[in-house]
Amino acid sequence: MITESGGFHNFICGKLLGDGCITKQDGRKPRFQFMHRTEDVGWAEYCYDHLKNFIPLSPPTYRKVMDLRIKKGYSESYIVQSRTDEVITNLYKQWYPNGRKVLPFDYIEKHLDERALAWWYQDDGHLKIVNGTVNKIILSTDSFSNQENNRLIQLILERFNLRFVIDGQNRILLYDQFQIIYFLHLVSPWLDESMNRKALPVQSLRPIAKRTTIYLPTKFKLLKPTTEINEKLDKLHTLLDDSKKELCIHNIFLIFNPLLANRGDVKGYQIIINENHRYTLASIRQRTGLTISQLTKYCFNI
Numbered sequence: 001m002i003t004e005s006g007g008f009h010n011f012i013c014g015k016l017l018g019d020g021c022i023t024k025q026d027g028r029k030p031r032f033q034f035m036h037r038t039e040d041v042g043w044a045e046y047c048y049d050h051l052k053n054f055i056p057l058s059p060p061t062y063r064k065v066m067d068l069r070i071k072k073g074y075s076e077s078y079i080v081q082s083r084t085d086e087v088i089t090n091l092y093k094q095w096y097p098n099g100r101k102v103l104p105f106d107y108i109e110k111h112l113d114e115r116a117l118a119w120w121y122q123d124d125g126h127l128k129i130v131n132g133t134v135n136k137i138i139l140s141t142d143s144f145s146n147q148e149n150n151r152l153i154q155l156i157l158e159r160f161n162l163r164f165v166i167d168g169q170n171r172i173l174l175y176d177q178f179q180i181i182y183f184l185h186l187v188s189p190w191l192d193e194s195m196n197r198k199a200l201p202v203q204s205l206r207p208i209a210k211r212t213t214i215y216l217p218t219k220f221k222l223l224k225p226t227t228e229i230n231e232k233l234d235k236l237h238t239l240l241d242d243s244k245k246e247l248c249i250h251n252i253f254l255i256f257n258p259l260l261a262n263r264g265d266v267k268g269y270q271i272i273i274n275e276n277h278r279y280t281l282a283s284i285r286q287r288t289g290l291t292i293s294q295l296t297k298y299c300f301n302i
Contacts, residue, residue, distance in 0.1 A: 012091065023098070024096070029089055069299050162179050185253075212271070222269060
């Protein structure tokens with residue numbers, strides 16, 4: 001991943017995938033700009049602060065536009081615009097080769113890291129939460145071509161092992177709860193407090209019932225399910241950092257992603273889970289979105 005210029009190209013990459021654009025009038029040099037609604041002025045200021053040392057930007061400026069399509073008759077926003085600069089001219093040549101935005105995948109492949117992903121998400125991302133639980137992440141890519149979106153999906157899969165899909169509105173979505181939580185873990189260091197609505201919500205610990213049903217691959221032949229499963233659940237401690245007794249989220253993602261991708265025939269076992277395992281299972285489930293069955297399958301596989 002690129003590290004020069006304090007991450008400038010990573011941030012710009014995310015911004016141009018999101019709400020940023022480069023405009024050019026005939027006979028003039030191009031200028032970079034982005035605009036956010038008044039409620040997100042904090043995000044506009046955050047982006048300005050992180051870019052102003054690399055390109056000549058004016059501070060966020062309030063803007064009111066009459067619009068009779070809106071109930072109140074006008075829209076309000078904050079806009080950040082640049083003066084001309086060689087860096088912006090070079091970016092324009094890459095992102096707007098024919099005067100129209102075309103995703104430059106050579107550039108994106110070079111600069112799409114967690115920082116770029118975080119800026120893109122804060123610009124154009126939506127976190128849907130249902131009953132306090134993360135449900136899906138939407139990246140509004142409907143302005144890109146279907147071919148471009150498929151290439152973005154493939155790049156994100158190769159780089160972050162996250163499996164986005166395209167919906168009927170030509171947006172890319174992430175549905176798997178485990179992957180949603182990992183996505184939010186990746187971008188969290190670069191989420192501004194003004195975008196807290198897009199962060200992982202604080203959740204209370206949901207207890208696990210003493211008697212529950214666990215689904216395991218049919219390749220495991222159990223004669224005494226309660227005894228055998230509880231014995232395997234002793235291996236849950238391998239998911240914890242021994243020094244801190246806390247979860248290592250990054251390692252858990254690397255462990256579980258291949259397991260979750262390989263789904264086969266399963267069989268359900270109704271068992272009684274030991275009390276100490278119920279608390280550990282509930283804690284890991286809360287932090288990762290993994291199910292009891294997925295965690296139990298892990299214990300059988302190691």
